[in-house]
Amino acid sequence: MPAGLARATFRFAADHLTRRGGNSVWQLRRNLSRVVPDATGDELDALTREGMRSYARYWLEAFRLPSVPLATMRDTFHMTTPELFEQGAREGCIFALPHSANWEHAGVWVTSQQIPLVSVAERLKPEGLFRRFVAYREALGMEILPTRGGERQPIEVLSERLTDGAVVALLADRDMSARGVPVMFFGHPTRMPPGPALLAIRTGKPLFPVSLWFEPDGTYCKLTGPLPVPEHGTLTERVAELTQRLADELAAGIAAHPADWHMLGRLWLDDRPNTAPAPVPADESAPTG
Template sequence: MRDRLTDTLYGLGWATVKKLPEPVAAALGRTIADRVWKRRGKGVLRLESNLARVVPDAGPERLAELSKAGMRSYMRYWMESFRLPTWSHERAKSSFDPTGVHNLTEALEAGKGVVLALPHLANWDAAGVWVTRALGQPFTTVAERLKPESVYDRFVAYRESLGMEVLPHTGGAAFATLARRLRDGGMVCLVADRDLSESGVEVKFFGETARMPAGPALLALQTGAPLLPVTLWYDDTQVMKGCIHPPLDVPETGTRDEKTSLMTQALADAFATGIADHPEDWHMLQRLWLADLDKDKPDDDKPGNDKLGNDKLGNDNDKGGERSR
């Protein structure tokens, strides 16, 4: 019954929201966000707890303001994502205005492939559509299998319709395919700011220990493809902003594990800069820092169980990255 309800809700989202006039859809998203925020449920409370680390000087009122803005940003992501398949080519191209585009184009021109890694900021799907439309560049990502299977199938079909190749999370098989795409000069995009698996790399993140996926750094080290962090944010317009950061330095010495650790820490530092600048656009409604994890708690806060199925661009349990958005 729960699986059927989940599938029905997603189906209604894609079938109904995309038909609404854009101002109506935006207003609906804000209304839903405000109602969810007022209920003070587990996701909202966790978001405020996470934001308290990002903005340590914020008092209760400021954190409440940030979490309310955060829920509006989160629902903007969903309203936009439901409507992305209806966007014209020109709308998709004009919906994102990043800086540092030369970092990406120069990396692609070098012919070694490129790994883009993003945190859960703003709308990573819209950024992906911009890559396929504005740059004409296809890319590959990874998605964890969701329950029910029909919802997973909807997400795969949705992303493939936007020009993305979506691989199922199958451990080493997915990693091997990603590596082949990079060796062929292709692009891999992974959301990579949360990993609760045994293979995750421990990093210092806003002064405390968290675990992030090793996949982006491992792919770069194994294939020679540059690893570029990407951060996103919303402003007061319909155009999302972003920054494509320069490629991370590859350590000249050390074991593979040591190099992976150093590069993942550098990635976390780049993410932290973007999140600190735009904390209201960080959609982290789950536990992240190791101090918050409790193995005795239910699995509703573990990979694959994000509220609203937040599985964008990677996979928490996969060497290839987060649960890819």
């Protein structure tokens, strides 16, 4: 499909889903209300619509990624903090990302520079779907480890890869399991994965929070850090302190570009599953085709 037609199709689909409403749209709107607490109802409706369009753009780009020339991938990815990237990639580091913009685009940009990149993937069901996701990302040059069911624990393999100088990239803004680290995020309690902090403490490699967002000419990336690693306390206390620092940095990046944060699921512990989602009002000025 021509690129322009594909963009129009996905944008139309996003607007249709937003007008129809549903659990995912409702939850995105609720999540964004935590990020932008002072937004009016109309502003929140508009932000939700833009968020759905951004989410559709991610899937469009993800589907088209394997066929895009590598030169185009490089030209449309913009690292705004190259000095921090070079500092981290020189001897191995941990990048902690939110579910924002197109993180696969970021991964391809890293591997295009002959830098080994390792990440993990949740073991989806059915198994065939999980294998397809893994094969897709491996075809883009990444090494993907399953969160469970592998020959070894992911933390052990990731530690070895970091010691060997690889870059480890981990989505870090959501962990609803009992193993998640309690943090405050936009003023409300949630859990985040312990992996980024634990790896930084265990290996001594720098931990960089990542902010990703879309612009018309591509994906933009900003690194902050490296985060200072706590030196005192038990391992559990140190992981908790470092994870909270990471949560604060991720929150700052998300707040700067809230429409590109693709969090359509329940995140905060004090949220309750929605039972009667209300459709987001249609924007009469938005194009319908």
